[in-house]
Amino acid sequence: MTARIVPARAEYVLDELKALSAKSIANPRVIFAMGAIEINLKKYPEGIKHLVQSCELDNNLVSRVLPLLERLNTQMPSPLLSFNLGRVYYLAGLKSSAIKFFIDAQEKEPSFREPAISEMKKICNEEPQDIEARKGLAQIYLNYNNLEDALYTTEEVFQVDKNEIPWVKGFVMQILSKNPGHIPSYHFLGRLFIYEENFVNAIEVFKKLLDIAPQEAPNIIETLKSDYERSPELTYFIGVLYKEIGDVNRTIALFKKLFDTKPDFADNIINQIKEITLKNEKIAPAYLLLGEIYTFKKDYEHAIESFKKAEKLIPQRREEILLKQGQLYFEKGEVNKTLEIYTHLLQEAKDRNVVYKTIGKLRDEYFNKKLKEIPGESDDTHLLRANVYLLMDRVRDAEKEIQVLSEDTMKKRDYIILKSRILLKKNQPIDALETLRKLPVDKDTAILYADIYEALGSYSAAAGVLKSLGDDSVIPRIERYERLAQERRLGRGRYFIEGRI
Incomplete structure (x- = not known):
């Protein structure tokens, strides 16, 4: 008070306070008074230091210190003042304002970079859910090109709050604008798109990464291992990656799985498999898969050619492959060729039962495929399915199909013939004859x-x-x-x- 009333005595009062401080160590009120007088004497570094120190010793002094420092900031702003204002705002529980001043201080004076980072980390540790502190910390790291820590902190923001994805993606793009070759950022951005189920963009990001760093293929595979089944596009992409690193067995297995569920990828898979066989003509599974795909496309010539190549490479599966060739010739309309293959096969086979069993298996596969091609619940589709079931000796299923037919359909010729065949299969020839006599x-x-x-x-x-x-x-x-x-x-x-x- 004496210093305020008689400014000329300010220096004397300050000396007295210093002496008192030496006797009464760490007395917050004495230190506060010292700081206030030092500000009046324009000894700003010392005054700021003592004011902040008093707040750290007694939080109740924050409400008195903040107005002093804010007023000084309007008159004499400086990086030192910004940093210490951040510390006082932090003590006041106003963390958003604290973060703003920490960022301002280190932007104006690089020597405050590490202290500001330390204060920001303190906030992050004390407040695990604090997003603003992490955003600010990431910005500080980015400002002085510490891209690794900037990305790590950005990932923390994503982990804390998934709703921050737009900001996170924007910040990652800032990192990439500073360093277009920053590999970890591509990995993280790809994972973000996968999280959003934007698989097409994820693939584009990983393709861009491969253009920059082809050696990253194994790491991309590791990233996609747990997610590729969520999307046929991802399955195809990881299959291509396995091909690029030389793991063709995994490639073929993935393409087989993809083709079984999404046959519209047939042409893409064919092109990839052809690349594999151009490099190595002795990969039998590749030709088997090509044969299956060409069969689906009804490209019988290429299918037969593929199966013939597979037959030469795996003679132990000759019987199975010949049976498939026979089926292809049958679908192609060359019945005599089919009969020729099956006749030779039966003559050569050591165990005919195995051949018959395989024929039966293929027969069932063929009919099951036909069943899938007859969807719907109309009387006509029920009749078609019943006929196929009868060919498969699944008499009960055939009966179930005709039980739901309308009375008008039951009077029709096709129904009467089918019903008679079912009765004959059930070893009821008399009933079958009585039914068929209507025709x-x-x-x-x-x-x-x-x-x-x-x-x-x-x-x-x-x-x-x-x-x-x-x-x-x-x-x-x-x-x-x-x-x-x-x-x-x-x-x-x-x-x-x-x-x-």
Whole structure:
């Protein structure tokens, strides 16, 4: 008070306060008074130091110190004052203002950089959820090109609050504008896009990274390992990366999985597999996958060619591959070629049961594929599915399909024929015949009539309906029925004669 009333005595009062401070160590009020007088005497560094020190010793003095320093800041701003204002604002619990002054101080005077960083880190440690402090710290690091710490702090912002993604992406772009070759930033940016499920942009970022640093392919793969299944585009991309680093087995396995779920990637996969086979012609799985894809595309020539190459490389799977070739020739319309392959295969096979089993497996695969091509719940689709189920000997499934048909459909020709076939499969030839009798004998029903009569043991009747067709292709079957009928008649005659004797 004496210093304020009699300014000329200010120096004397200051000396007295210093003496008092020496006797009463760390007395906040004495230190505050010293600081206030030093500010009046324009001894700003000493005054600022003592005012801040008094606040650190007694937080109640913050409300008195802040007005003094704020007024001084309007009159004589300096980096020193900005830094210490930040410290006092921090003590006052006004962390946003503190951060602003810390950033201002280090921008104006590089020597305050490390102290400002230390204060900002203190805020981050005390307030784990504080976003502003981390943003400010990241900005400080960026300002003096400490890009690694800037990125690390930016990642912390993302971890604390996912809603900050727009700011985070913008800040990463600032880092890349300072250093377009900053590899960690590309990795982080790619992960951000994956988090947002913006897989196309993620791939573009990683492609850009590969242009800059091709050696980063293994690290990108590591980044994508846990996420690639979330997107077919990512699956394809990581497959290409495995190809680039020479792990073609993983590439083929991924492409196989991708093709099974997303066949629209067929052309892209073909191009990649071709690159693999150009470098190494002895990778059998590559040709097997090509064969499957070409089969899907109904490109039978290339499919057969691919399977033939695979057959030469893995002779132990020759039977399986030949069966696939036979199926391709069949779908291509070359039935004789199919029969030729299967005949030779049965002659060569050591275990015919294995061949028959494989044929059965392929047959089931073929029919299951056909079932997937018949969607919907209309009467026509139910009839189509029932016919396929019957070909697969899945009689119960066929019956379920026709149980939901309308009454009008049940009166139609296709239904009657199908119902008769189902009854015959269930070993109910009498019921099958009763059902089929609603229809005349013609080219569509004659064979079924013959099958039913054969099951009943009426061989003459079976031969008769086939003769009505006038078709030479059924002559062997007619002759067989006539022979069986004659044997039955002779058998009955013999028993009659022996009985009379």
